[in-house]
Amino acid sequence: MDRFFHDPESEKLLREHNQALEAAEALKGKQFKPALTRDELLRKFIFWQKRSKDQPGGQDSAGMVDVSFAPPIYPPCLASLKDLKRVMIKDLLFETHHRGSYILVRSITRAEKMAAVTVIVEDEQKHAIPLRMLNEKLSCHDGFAGKGEILLVKEPYLTLIPGVEYGIKVDHISDIMFIPMFDNMVPSAWREQLPEHETSQWTAGNWLSMGIENINWGRFYSATARCSKGLECSPTEEERHYLLYYRGMAFFKAHEWDACLRDLDAIPAGPKSEIALRGKGQTLYYLQRFRESCDVFIELCKKDPEDVNAKNDLREAIVRLAEQKKCLYNFKDMQEKASKTHPPLLGHGTWIGPVTVRQTESQGRGLFTTQAVKAGDLLLCEKAFAYATEHPSKPKWNSSLHINTELWTTTRGGQLALASSIVEKLYKNPSLTSTITNLYSSGFKQVSTESVDGNPVVDTFQIARIISLNGFGSPTSSRGNHIPDALDASGSPEKLHNCGIWPNASTINHSCMSNAHRAFIGDMMIIRAADDIPADTELTMWYMLPSPENQPMDFRHWGFECSCAMCADIRATEPRVLEMRVRQREQIAIALDNNSTLSHERAEMLVERLAETYPRPLDQVLRLGLWEPLTLIAGVYGRRKEWEKAGKAVIRALEGVGFVLEGSGLEGDVEGPFVVKKWGLVMDNLVVAWIILCRSLLRVAPERAMQVERYARMTYLICVGEEGSFDATYEMSLKEVRQFCSEEGQVEGWVV
Numbered sequence: 001m002d003r004f005f006h007d008p009e010s011e012k013l014l015r016e017h018n019q020a021l022e023a024a025e026a027l028k029g030k031q032f033k034p035a036l037t038r039d040e041l042l043r044k045f046i047f048w049q050k051r052s053k054d055q056p057g058g059q060d061s062a063g064m065v066d067v068s069f070a071p072p073i074y075p076p077c078l079a080s081l082k083d084l085k086r087v088m089i090k091d092l093l094f095e096t097h098h099r100g101s102y103i104l105v106r107s108i109t110r111a112e113k114m115a116a117v118t119v120i121v122e123d124e125q126k127h128a129i130p131l132r133m134l135n136e137k138l139s140c141h142d143g144f145a146g147k148g149e150i151l152l153v154k155e156p157y158l159t160l161i162p163g164v165e166y167g168i169k170v171d172h173i174s175d176i177m178f179i180p181m182f183d184n185m186v187p188s189a190w191r192e193q194l195p196e197h198e199t200s201q202w203t204a205g206n207w208l209s210m211g212i213e214n215i216n217w218g219r220f221y222s223a224t225a226r227c228s229k230g231l232e233c234s235p236t237e238e239e240r241h242y243l244l245y246y247r248g249m250a251f252f253k254a255h256e257w258d259a260c261l262r263d264l265d266a267i268p269a270g271p272k273s274e275i276a277l278r279g280k281g282q283t284l285y286y287l288q289r290f291r292e293s294c295d296v297f298i299e300l301c302k303k304d305p306e307d308v309n310a311k312n313d314l315r316e317a318i319v320r321l322a323e324q325k326k327c328l329y330n331f332k333d334m335q336e337k338a339s340k341t342h343p344p345l346l347g348h349g350t351w352i353g354p355v356t357v358r359q360t361e362s363q364g365r366g367l368f369t370t371q372a373v374k375a376g377d378l379l380l381c382e383k384a385f386a387y388a389t390e391h392p393s394k395p396k397w398n399s400s401l402h403i404n405t406e407l408w409t410t411t412r413g414g415q416l417a418l419a420s421s422i423v424e425k426l427y428k429n430p431s432l433t434s435t436i437t438n439l440y441s442s443g444f445k446q447v448s449t450e451s452v453d454g455n456p457v458v459d460t461f462q463i464a465r466i467i468s469l470n471g472f473g474s475p476t477s478s479r480g481n482h483i484p485d486a487l488d489a490s491g492s493p494e495k496l497h498n499c500g501i502w503p504n505a506s507t508i509n510h511s512c513m514s515n516a517h518r519a520f521i522g523d524m525m526i527i528r529a530a531d532d533i534p535a536d537t538e539l540t541m542w543y544m545l546p547s548p549e550n551q552p553m554d555f556r557h558w559g560f561e562c563s564c565a566m567c568a569d570i571r572a573t574e575p576r577v578l579e580m581r582v583r584q585r586e587q588i589a590i591a592l593d594n595n596s597t598l599s600h601e602r603a604e605m606l607v608e609r610l611a612e613t614y615p616r617p618l619d620q621v622l623r624l625g626l627w628e629p630l631t632l633i634a635g636v637y638g639r640r641k642e643w644e645k646a647g648k649a650v651i652r653a654l655e656g657v658g659f660v661l662e663g664s665g666l667e668g669d670v671e672g673p674f675v676v677k678k679w680g681l682v683m684d685n686l687v688v689a690w691i692i693l694c695r696s697l698l699r700v701a702p703e704r705a706m707q708v709e710r711y712a713r714m715t716y717l718i719c720v721g722e723e724g725s726f727d728a729t730y731e732m733s734l735k736e737v738r739q740f741c742s743e744e745g746q747v748e749g750w751v752v
């Protein structure tokens with residue numbers, strides 16, 4: 001969530017792109033007449049290549065920002081190839097989906113990654129044209145497309161392409177096919193110019209050798225195609241065995257886990273069956289099927305108790321299973337790995353705690369507690385289904401911008417890379433499709449077919465819609481929010497520059513008064529209760545942080561208006577009053593900047609005035625606008641060692657955001673320990689507020705200070721996901737506390 005934004009610059013880009021789309025639409029149905037000859041096009045391609053290399057930031061008005069555009073939505077081709085008619089480039093019409101047709105072309109340049117992957121192709125009549133496709137197709141091929149590659153585009157679409165003038169664009173991975181040279185579709189004129197053309201007499205053995213050779217060259221897609229061909233050529237039992245084995249191995253290397261499992265399961269006992277079994281165990285592991293993975297490794301260990309690899313694999317799988325079933329995580333290790341790895345992909349399992357998905361009354365599905373939980377309890381620890389980071393070599397962490405005129409949104413960061421990785425993952429592993437396509441898509445019309453001609457169909461636009469409604473922005477570690485100027489392993493600031501999809505967490509609806517809180521350690525999302533929550537209660541989590549200025553929140557992107565008491569009150573408050581609050585907050589900040597007793601008194605007076613703009617009682621509407629000024633005032637008093645004043649400001653700030661407290665001793669309530677009777681809004685800087693309160697109580701009521709410190713830890717646990725790094729993170733703040741305790745020696749059980 002919280003990555004979409006509107007500002008004047010993105011509005012301008014949205015409008016510009018919309019105009020370009022309208023210009024293209026004006027050409028709709030016009031016959032294609034190539035403006036450039038084949039040679040001119042090739043020369044121009046070299047110029048484009050050079051320009052794109054010289055301008056790594058892209059060519060748009062956003063300067064150094066790398067801008068990508070979501071095209072208008074259309075469904076992928078669902079027709080079988082046998083039902084499509086071949087057409088030539090000259091037959092194409094502009095801005096038209098040539099439904100029922102395909103073109104067969106050959107690349108006459110290498111594919112270049114510009115804004116998307118671009119390559120110049122020609123058809124049999126030697127008409128040349130740029131072809132633009134998504135990068136994931138190359139990832140599902142062998143990672144590149146050289147000269148002489150045969151490509152088939154189903155239902156092609158000829159369009160104006162910004163920067164490249166015109167070309168065929170392919171938005172769905174299943175709409176483009178790499179045709180192996182040995183395929184009967186390849187015209188003989190093209191075939192003769194490339195190796196491997198005389199394959200009509202090849203036996204299963206020949207295909208097997210070629211398959212193995214391709215594996216050795218790292219061309220796994222080509223290897224699977226050749227092994228498949230071998231399996232069609234009446235192999236002997238032994239050849240079949242090896243063809244399945246090597247194809248399975250190529251699928252494994254290409255991360256096509258579904259197909260890999262199918263082949264490895266089909267291998268009969270015999271040579272290589274133990275290596276195949278190990279491959280199966282590892283494949284199940286990558287599919288997060290840890291129980292089955294353990295069973296396979298146990299079988300291998302039984303077969304050969306000296307098998308060190310099997311023992312190591314089993315150990316890893318058991319650790320994952322313990323995470324998945326028993327929530328046994330080593331958070332300290334996770335933090336360490338996340339800080340040292342880029343991208344921070346941590347190999348952990350997902351634990352689903354005392355929660356279940358149910359229908360809500362008016363907000364679709366929601367996530368509910370199955371038992372009562374306490375603030376800080378773990379609810380979900382989820383591994384990202386897909387995760388994307390900005391490339392560390394980019395000049396700015398926020399250097400890429402994705403523009404979507406359909407949703408009228410602009411998003412920063414790696415969302416495009418996230419979409420690519422999901423499309424690729426689903427195309428390679430159709431068994432995972434429903435994990436993503438079941439997520440909320442605001443009525444997106446899903447295609448009826450899951451596969452055509454044995455190949456999976458993945459709708460790029462559906463994935464983009466799902467990401468925009470369910471994706472989360474994330475720092476590399478939420479601990480970064482508590483460490484000034486923190487950098488992650490990429491050297492980038494620890495801000496929201498990564499993004500991902502966590503399917504279980506995506507079932508949680510928004511409320512500004514949320515009762516659950518997410519934290520990140522690498523690609524793991526950790527959700528904890530931010531309140532004591534009874535059983536059968538819906539969990540809610542902020543999609544966007546409630547505005548500290550107490551201004552109206554805009555959830556149109558997600559298609560709802562927040563109905564929480566705070567938002568309802570803001571809507572009912574006159575704009576004049578909201579503006580006054582903004583002004584008063586500014587004046588308070590100015591007063592606090594001016595470090596004198598007089599100005600602090602003025603700041604306190606202004607806070608009183610600000611409080612008066614909230615006429616409704618606290619137990620009905622929170623006063624979020626008071627939080628920041630009061631915590632700033634508390635900080636100022638803290639620095640001046642005026643501890644009582646600091647403590648009182650913190651207590652007021654806490655009460656303003658919904659905390660009900662007892663026993664601070666600062667407000668005449670001298671009996672009993674310090675307890676939070678009711679939790680309020682849990683924000684990152686709440687930890688600091690507790691620490692100020694703790695220090696302010698230290699000299700007058702050390703036991704209570706100790707009790708407050710526990711709440712600081714608990715808040716840290718909720719905001720960061722784990723508690724182990726608390727001392728190291730707040731070392732300086734707690735130093736004084738520790739010193740005081742050891743000097744006085746009077747606080748028993750103080751654990752710092």
Ligand SMILES: C[S@@+](CC[C@H](N)C(=O)[O-])C[C@H]1O[C@@H](n2cnc3c(N)ncnc32)[C@H](O)[C@@H]1O
Pocket residue numbers: 362363364365366439440442469470506507508509510511557558559560561562563
């Ligand atoms: C990430 S999904 C949450 C799960 C979703 N309710 C479902 O059925 O799968 C986000 C969508 O849930 C709905 N939603 C979330 N919070 C809401 C709220 N406070 N009020 C109304 N609808 C909400 C909106 O339709 C939003 O686009």
